[in-house]
Amino acid sequence: MAEASVEDNFNGVAVTPWQVTGAVDYDKLIAEFGTAPLTPALVERVERLTGRKAHHFLRRGIFFSHRDLDQILNAYEAGERFYLYTGRGPSSEALHLGHLIPFIFTKYLQDAFKVPLVIQLTDDEKFLFSKHDATLHPLDAYIQLGRENAKDIIACGFDAEKTFLFADSNYIGSLYPNVVRIQRAVSFNQVRGIFGFQLSDNIGKIAFPAVQAAPAFSSSFPHLFGGDAQVPCLIPCAVDQDPYFRMTRDVAPRLGYRKPALIHSKFFPPLQGAEGKMSASDPNSAIFLSDSPAQIRKKVNKYAFSGGRDTVEEHRLYGGDCSRDIAYQYLTFFMEDDERLEEIRQAYASGRMLSGEIKAELVQCLQPMLAELQAKRQAVTESDLNRFMQPRPMSIS
Amino acid sequence: MAEASVEDNFNGVAVTPWQVTGAVDYDKLIAEFGTAPLTPALVERVERLTGRKAHHFLRRGIFFSHRDLDQILNAYEAGERFYLYTGRGPSSEALHLGHLIPFIFTKYLQDAFKVPLVIQLTDDEKFLFSKHDATLHPLDAYIQLGRENAKDIIACGFDAEKTFLFADSNYIGSLYPNVVRIQRAVSFNQVRGIFGFQLSDNIGKIAFPAVQAAPAFSSSFPHLFGGDAQVPCLIPCAVDQDPYFRMTRDVAPRLGYRKPALIHSKFFPPLQGAEGKMSASDPNSAIFLSDSPAQIRKKVNKYAFSGGRDTVEEHRLYGGDCSRDIAYQYLTFFMEDDERLEEIRQAYASGRMLSGEIKAELVQCLQPMLAELQAKRQAVTESDLNRFMQPRPMSIS
Numbered sequence: 001m002a003e004a005s006v007e008d009n010f011n012g013v014a015v016t017p018w019q020v021t022g023a024v025d026y027d028k029l030i031a032e033f034g035t036a037p038l039t040p041a042l043v044e045r046v047e048r049l050t051g052r053k054a055h056h057f058l059r060r061g062i063f064f065s066h067r068d069l070d071q072i073l074n075a076y077e078a079g080e081r082f083y084l085y086t087g088r089g090p091s092s093e094a095l096h097l098g099h100l101i102p103f104i105f106t107k108y109l110q111d112a113f114k115v116p117l118v119i120q121l122t123d124d125e126k127f128l129f130s131k132h133d134a135t136l137h138p139l140d141a142y143i144q145l146g147r148e149n150a151k152d153i154i155a156c157g158f159d160a161e162k163t164f165l166f167a168d169s170n171y172i173g174s175l176y177p178n179v180v181r182i183q184r185a186v187s188f189n190q191v192r193g194i195f196g197f198q199l200s201d202n203i204g205k206i207a208f209p210a211v212q213a214a215p216a217f218s219s220s221f222p223h224l225f226g227g228d229a230q231v232p233c234l235i236p237c238a239v240d241q242d243p244y245f246r247m248t249r250d251v252a253p254r255l256g257y258r259k260p261a262l263i264h265s266k267f268f269p270p271l272q273g274a275e276g277k278m279s280a281s282d283p284n285s286a287i288f289l290s291d292s293p294a295q296i297r298k299k300v301n302k303y304a305f306s307g308g309r310d311t312v313e314e315h316r317l318y319g320g321d322c323s324r325d326i327a328y329q330y331l332t333f334f335m336e337d338d339e340r341l342e343e344i345r346q347a348y349a350s351g352r353m354l355s356g357e358i359k360a361e362l363v364q365c366l367q368p369m370l371a372e373l374q375a376k377r378q379a380v381t382e383s384d385l386n387r388f389m390q391p392r393p394m395s396i397s
Numbered sequence: 398m399a400e401a402s403v404e405d406n407f408n409g410v411a412v413t414p415w416q417v418t419g420a421v422d423y424d425k426l427i428a429e430f431g432t433a434p435l436t437p438a439l440v441e442r443v444e445r446l447t448g449r450k451a452h453h454f455l456r457r458g459i460f461f462s463h464r465d466l467d468q469i470l471n472a473y474e475a476g477e478r479f480y481l482y483t484g485r486g487p488s489s490e491a492l493h494l495g496h497l498i499p500f501i502f503t504k505y506l507q508d509a510f511k512v513p514l515v516i517q518l519t520d521d522e523k524f525l526f527s528k529h530d531a532t533l534h535p536l537d538a539y540i541q542l543g544r545e546n547a548k549d550i551i552a553c554g555f556d557a558e559k560t561f562l563f564a565d566s567n568y569i570g571s572l573y574p575n576v577v578r579i580q581r582a583v584s585f586n587q588v589r590g591i592f593g594f595q596l597s598d599n600i601g602k603i604a605f606p607a608v609q610a611a612p613a614f615s616s617s618f619p620h621l622f623g624g625d626a627q628v629p630c631l632i633p634c635a636v637d638q639d640p641y642f643r644m645t646r647d648v649a650p651r652l653g654y655r656k657p658a659l660i661h662s663k664f665f666p667p668l669q670g671a672e673g674k675m676s677a678s679d680p681n682s683a684i685f686l687s688d689s690p691a692q693i694r695k696k697v698n699k700y701a702f703s704g705g706r707d708t709v710e711e712h713r714l715y716g717g718d719c720s721r722d723i724a725y726q727y728l729t730f731f732m733e734d735d736e737r738l739e740e741i742r743q744a745y746a747s748g749r750m751l752s753g754e755i756k757a758e759l760v761q762c763l764q765p766m767l768a769e770l771q772a773k774r775q776a777v778t779e780s781d782l783n784r785f786m787q788p789r790p791m792s793i794s
Contacts, residue, residue: 124573127581128581139577170570172569176521176565176566180521180601183601183604184531184599185531186600188595188596188598192596197585201584203585203606204581206600206603207604254531
């Protein structure tokens with residue numbers, strides 16, 4: 001299913017939009033995908049332009065790679081505004097922690113740069129790529145999941161004035177002219193090369209990449225930006241989505257459009273270990289936004305892979321392995337306080353902090369964060385949802 | 398480009414949605430496509446149910462084949478109504494005589510059965526399948542051609558209350574749920590088998606058959622029929638469109654939908670001879686709705702292939718060959734008076750009527766017919782067009 005060069009990242013490692021396995025070497029991925037590393041100099045420039053401290057996802061290299069971010073910053077510095085585009089394939093009732101990463105980061109970017117944001121719910125994709133029986137898991141089920149997920153997304157705190165949330169099943173009419181233009185510019189051989197599609201794959205899968213590409217061009221949103229404007233686009237996403245946007249960037253000049261810029265995150269690991277990415281299909285590998293404090297504690301204590309030693313004695317002697325310890329890894333994603341995180345790292349690596357103790361730190365970090373998201377999620381009404389999903393003009397000045 | 402079994406109809410003959418060449422053996426086509434011949438008994442049944450004489454396209458075998466027309470008639474007889482679906486791929490500014498055939502016949506069906514009609518303008522298809530440079534012939538040009546063609550279609554006299562005209566570029570949003578369901582049920586291998594698509598073809602072409610299939614299911618028109626209704630569908634079309642609907646009929650049961658019924662016409666021959674079909678790309682092979690009386694006369698006299706003999710003497714002696722004479726062939730399509738047509742046939746076949754004389758008969762038949770269509774076309778306003786293109790409830794009782 002995967003592009004050859006990506007599958008060969010090294011043994012057992014695959015990075016495609018549908019599968020992430022193995023321990024990914026992100027430096028190697030930058031070289032193979034042909035992206036640029038997100039350097040400290042670039043992070044500093046973001047701080048300077050936005051007048052605020054960079055998000056810890058930037059400071060800690062969780063967003064680690066980009067395409068043309070420098071050009072977006074050049075344009076911004078010259079007074080030109082851009083829009084953000086990210087998305088979600090609705091597959092589970094509630095988002096899990098891994099799904100949150102791009103949304104948390106996108107909210108930071110929206111707040112810092114004060115720019116509009118479009119969020120695509122690819123209910124069509126999830127139906128087309130589903131391995132379930134279409135009678136038992138019909139399109140309407142994915143449409144409904146999209147609406148549920150949209151409430152989780154809104155709970156992340158996006159600016160209602162500057163955010164447009166849309167589902168493909170509902171908004172395709174506006175995207176369609178660009179979808180068709182992109183489809184005409186891309187052959188089956190090309191999507192086979194990029195995504196590894198087979199001759200036996202359904203024709204909807206084969207055509208779908210154009211639907212994910214279209215929102216990267218501002219003319220796909222005539223209601224928002226006017227039909228003729230060419231507003232630059234910046235896409236925050238996990239790096240497994242890069243193949244879609246490599247394709248998008250390839251076709252852009254042929255359509256007379258600007259190439260979208262990208263900023264890529266690393267994967268959020270499953271509870272079981274620091275390989276692959278968190279998956280909603282195994283509830284014991286994922287912590288969901290809907291999990292109760294007790295469920296969070298239980299999942300972390302029971303399933304989070306430990307980088308600790310086999311016995312307390314050995315642990316005190318040799319210390320824990322932060323690079324493999326899931327509790328520590330998750331803290332790098334969600335603990336905002338750099339000093340406290342560094343204290344924990346030193347304590348755990350030196351053996352002063354035990355596995356149960358670092359897990360307790362994570363539980364204390366996650367419980368209030370998820371409780372707050374749940375409260376916000378509870379407060380999202382159908383009317384809020386409709387407001388976010390209403391096409392409407394967006395100021396780009 | 399064509400399905401193997403169809404291309405092999407016999408030497409030099411190809412029948413695909415994009416190409417019709419050679420002298421088609423229609424009996425052979427019925428056997429190869431697996432359709433049913435439209436028998437005199439079925440035509441009589443149409444007359445009985447509608448209480449009016451059958452259209453001369455039926456009496457003369459111009460509509461010669463069908464799928465499940467008997468089932469549509471059974472349902473109609475039992476008091477159930479159906480809807481008609483036909484379409485047009487906008488490729489030329491004005492329609493030509495060949496394009497008129499399905500519309501003339503569909504208008505008859507609408508009047509005789511008093512049923513709703515949906516007409517699809519596949520502007521997306523024409524752009525995706527175009528061999529022209531996309532910069533010089535952009536999507537918008539096909540959208541505009543669709544609007545021009547729509548006025549020609551309205552001039553055919555369709556019932557404004559019962560007819561919904563839509564362009565894919567504009568209406569795809571309503572079709573999309575069914576498009577996606579159909580796409581998921583059809584693989585690349587299948588469309589390669591049916592349509593002869595290549596690996597180098599663009600992904601829009603590969604996915605397009607689902608867009609032409611979707612209007613055959615009444616749930617694609619929630620504004621017209623309500624989302625849940627399963628109204629039976631009858632599709633009048635030239636037989637080269639059958640592959641699309643064979644595919645549609647194949648997927649229908651898997652989607653829980655009724656199979657659409659079909660009624661197929663023969664091809665309208667080009668001026669140059671009774672092989673292939675009239676094409677808009679060669680203006681000398683086609684008579685357009687926009688042609689003046691002088692242009693009609695000139696094209697018929699100069700280009701219409703004659704089944705007459707080399708000299709007047711030989712013609713008087715042996716008579717003309719009606720089976721190859723384009724003037725006679727066109728008269729079978731457009732002269733409504735059976736007796737007069739038979740007189741002409743006998744006079745021409747016996748040599749009493751000369752080639753110039755039968756051409757004059759055709760010119761006298763076409764000139765008033767096209768003058769009337771042009772007058773009606775002139776009278777079609779943008780507001781009329783918008784009225785036909787407005788989604789609105791349609792009575793199916």
